[in-house]
Each structure stands twice: as C-alpha cells, then as structure tokens.
Amino acid sequence: GISNLPNEIVEKVKNHPCYSEEAHHHYARMHVAVAPACNIQCNYCNRKYDCANESRPGIVSEKLTPEQAAKKVLAVASAIPQMSVVGVAGPGDPLANPDKTFKTFELVNKLAPGIKLCLSTNGLALADHVDTIARLKIDHVTITINMIDPEIGAKIYPWIFYRHKRYTGVEAASILSNRQLQGVEMLTARGILCKVNSVMIPGINDQHLVAVNMAVKSRGAFLHNVMPLISSPEHGTVFGLRGQRGPTAQEVTALQDSCESKMNMMRHCRQCRADAVGLLGEDRGSEFTMEKIMAMD
Numbered sequence: 001g002i003s004n005l006p007n008e009i010v011e012k013v014k015n016h017p018c019y020s021e022e023a024h025h026h027y028a029r030m031h032v033a034v035a036p037a038c039n040i041q042c043n044y045c046n047r048k049y050d051c052a053n054e055s056r057p058g059i060v061s062e063k064l065t066p067e068q069a070a071k072k073v074l075a076v077a078s079a080i081p082q083m084s085v086v087g088v089a090g091p092g093d094p095l096a097n098p099d100k101t102f103k104t105f106e107l108v109n110k111l112a113p114g115i116k117l118c119l120s121t122n123g124l125a126l127a128d129h130v131d132t133i134a135r136l137k138i139d140h141v142t143i144t145i146n147m148i149d150p151e152i153g154a155k156i157y158p159w160i161f162y163r164h165k166r167y168t169g170v171e172a173a174s175i176l177s178n179r180q181l182q183g184v185e186m187l188t189a190r191g192i193l194c195k196v197n198s199v200m201i202p203g204i205n206d207q208h209l210v211a212v213n214m215a216v217k218s219r220g221a222f223l224h225n226v227m228p229l230i231s232s233p234e235h236g237t238v239f240g241l242r243g244q245r246g247p248t249a250q251e252v253t254a255l256q257d258s259c260e261s262k263m264n265m266m267r268h269c270r271q272c273r274a275d276a277v278g279l280l281g282e283d284r285g286s287e288f289t290m291e292k293i294m295a296m297d
Ligand code: CLF
Pocket: 017, 018, 029, 030, 031, 050, 051, 052, 085, 086, 087, 088, 089, 118, 119, 120, 140, 142, 225, 268, 269, 270, 271, 272, 280
C-alpha cells in the first residue's frame, strides 16, 4: 500500500491510477495522442499501444493537435469527474515531438489546473527536457527500460536516431541505455516520480530484468512495471520479432515476485492505448472522438 510512504509522495500518488493500486478503482486517466514521431525503433512496436507501446489489435489512434487535445481534456473532465490524470504516451515518443507534447501540457495547465500531468517515454531525449518537465509540473514520468546490457539491447532495438545521426546495433543500445539511466537519475534528483516499464520478452530479456530492476531502484525509480510482450498472429505484425512468443501469466508473476522484495512493483497495468480514456481497463475513447466533441459545442 501507499500508506507507509512520506506525505509528499502520498499526495502525489493518491489519485494517480497507475502509481497507486488503491487509486485505480476510483480515478481515471486519459491519454491524448499528440505525438506521432519516434526517435528509435523497438522490435515489438506497432504504435497503437502505450505507455510501453505494446502490440495489440485495434484501430489507429486519432491524432490530435495540442489545441484539439486541450479541448478533449475539458470535454472529458466535465463528463468524467474522476478523471485525475492526463498523459501523453504516444503513439510515438512524446519527447521526439517536444513542441506538441509540451504545448499540450501548457494548455492543460492553463485551462484545467489541478489535473495531474503524466508523460511516458523511451528515455532517449529525456535528459534534454528535464528542466521543461519540472517547469510544467509534470510530476509523473514513465520510462520504458528493457535492458541495461547493450548486447541484449541490440536484439530489441535495431536503431536509434540521436543528435542528427542514426546508430545501430550495440552502439545504439549503449547510447539508449546510458540516456535512460541518466534520465532516471535527473528526474529523481528533482523529486519527479519516475516509474519504469519493462516489456518482458522470453529468451531475450526475461532473465535480465532482475538486473534492470536493481539498476533503476538504485537510481531512485519509484515503481517498476513488468509487462508481458503481447504477441500472437491475430494481434498483427510485431516489428522485427515475428514468431516471438509472449511470456505466460505465471512467468510474469514469477519475475514480479523476484523483484518485489527490492522495490514496489506495479501489478495492475492494463497496457493502455495511446488514446485511452476512463478507468484502467475500460476504454471510453470512442465516446470522445473530436467529431463528437465538436458536436457538443
Ligand atoms: Fe498513462 Fe502511463 Fe501515465 Fe498511466 S498509463 S502515461 S503512467 S497515466 Fe498505466 Fe496504462 Fe499501464 Fe501505462 S495502466 S499502460 S502504466
């Protein structure tokens, strides 16, 4: 539970449905899909799901401008009073679209003060934006970290695009890993709550995620969320991981158990869409398309 945490942290998590297991029964979140571009390639990506950008069936998210996103936030906030958090989590990487992402948060701060802001990123560009994140009072940041060993990373990430240059293989994974861990350190040094999501990929990083858990805990991450790779033919193409199986529920639980003694583990993640609206596990996004919101005026 959250009751044994310091007061300032309890204040930050008590109505955040992902950071507090208790809160997820009562508080809702919404994602606004304002961030189409990405600066890396994950082998498991198909850009429909977030905030670990999973691969599942579904329609492509409705992409919004920051102004449309703010309008949608106001419409949802008045229809769903339990909506406490607005997240930008895709469909690409929010920090590969910094102008759109931060403009959206600025507008939400102005038009709907009191709503918590949440950001999910692969971490490559994070260190460049920590000042802006702090200035806009984005109190919750999720980084998807799947490895700390670049040899393993090379099997997950075919390339990254960093400082105007494309990198591949072990070199790419090494840059990404250094940036991710630096990002965790910079956020926690500022008192910004940092959650780490990891996608569990059997035979690739499943044994390794205990080491990832220790690395992020020692750098001050608040919560670790191990999520299963979702991979089956009916879920469509998984970029670069064709034929890769996902872990069983038992395998995920066993890994969560072996990390639990060291750090808070999130066990109620529902692997949301980049435009999800509502309580975790429910998706009311189709009630709030831009077309319907415009018709509400
Ligand atoms: Fe969204 Fe992610 Fe913020 Fe939550 S989702 S950006 S931290 S407000 Fe939550 Fe959804 Fe799991 Fe993400 S259940 S996929 S952990």
